[in-house]
Amino acid sequence: MVTCKETRAVIIALHKKGFTGTDIAASKIAPKPTIYQVIKNFKESGSIVVKNASGRPRKSSKRQDRLLKLIQLRVRGTTSTELAQEWQQAGVSASALTVRRRLLEEGLVSRRAAKKPLLFRKNIRDRLIFCKRYRDWTAEDWGKVIFSEESPFRLFGASGKKLVRRRQGERYHQSCVMPTVKHPETIHVWGCFSAKGVGSLTILPKNTAMNKEWYQHILREQLLPTIQEQFGDEQCLFQHDGAPCHKAKVITKWLGEQNIDILGPWPGNSPDLNPIENLWSILKRRVDKQKPTNSDKLQALIMQEWAAISQDVAQKLIDIMPGWIAEVLKKKGQHYKYSLLPSTSCNCQ
Structure with a gap:
């Protein structure tokens, strides 16, 4: 029962004059149950003041x-x-x-833990060194970098959760399940891109592991044509991470002989600093949406959808690099939510 002090005073005044609860309710000053409760409380306590209910005592201090x-x-x-x-x-x-x-x-909410690469002290230190080195770079500066990486694509291996709307009893209906297989066939690809658009993409032969021989072959056959096509004689930098085959002496020597300058040194366990990670996510969503049923279709879709990624999408991913650098510095080298930074609305669907 919630009534103001003035209303309770009027009810009791009318009650004292001999009006019944029904008579008072006719004036619509308050609901009938409330009027009877006010009168009852007055008879018991002799006051119109409502005492706060004690409720169940709190179990903890x-x-x-x-x-x-x-x-x-x-x-x-x-x-x-x-x-x-x-x-x-x-x-x-x-x-x-x-x-x-x-x-x-206390503001502690239960949520699914985010999956991120483990950061050791050295990783955090290297991330801070890298971000401090490039903290003043503009989007135009980052536009002179070619980013690269390898990524796996799995048949029937759509990552993350899939949401469906279903009726009762349809949990296992064919249209409401996400098919999985025990050992999905995996295709490994290497790609590169810059603000000028996507570059070359190559699919490694089945059961082929990336090693220094294969990597040098890819750089010669895929990276060099991309640099020539996108930059010509302009100065550019090449980014790759610290994978063993990337740091091999033969690779370092070959890049020097080709006069290819390297961005870095690149900090370990830092996919959140490489915009090609977002590009892979876009590509995988587009490929998964078409539900390839065999390896040949998967490979064809990967190449088709990669070629369909616009220069505008590539530019937007490069434009958010200064924001990512600032976020890592703000987080003192720790992880951050790199796909949804402020003022970086990127409609990359």
Whole structure:
């Protein structure tokens, strides 16, 4: 029952004059149940003041709540049931539901853990060194870089979750499931791109591992034509990560002989600094959407959709590089949500 003090005073004044609850309700000053409750409270307490209900006493003190928060922050993956058991050792007997409520009050929400490459101290230090070195680069500066990387494509291997709308009983309907196979066929590709658009893309032969011999072959047959086509005699930089075959002496020597300058040194475990990661995501979504059923169709779709990626998409991915660098510096070398930075709306569908 929620009534203001003035309304309760009027109800009691009318009651004292002999008006019944029904008579008072006829004036529509308040609902009939409320009027009867106000009169009842007045008869019991002799006052129009409504006492606050005591409710169920809280099971934990503020100090105990802070302790629960510290326990959770110490090991983020601890479940609410496990926390309830630890909390009990501190003298608080509470259910897992109560634990979740207390943590929500503290702003700790349960979410699926993000999957990111493990960053050791050296990785963090190298990321900071790299970002400080290029912190003043503009999108125009980054436009002179050719980014490259290898990536796997799996048949029936769409990554992430697939959302469907279904009726009751349709969970296993063919149109509502995402097909998987135990050992999906995997195709490995190498590609490169710059702000001028996508460059060459090559599919490695089946059961072929990338080694220094294959890598030199790819650089000669794929990278050199891309540099010539996109930059001609203009100065450009080439980016590749620190994979063993990339750092091989024969590769370093060959790149020097071709007068190809390298961006870097590139920090390890840092796919979030390479815009080609986003390009792979775009390509995989487009390919998965067409549901290839065999290896030949998968390869054909990879080449087809790669060629269909516009220069505008490539430019937008390069334009967000200064923002990524700033975010890593802001996070002191740690991971960040690199696909959705402010002021980088990129409609890359």
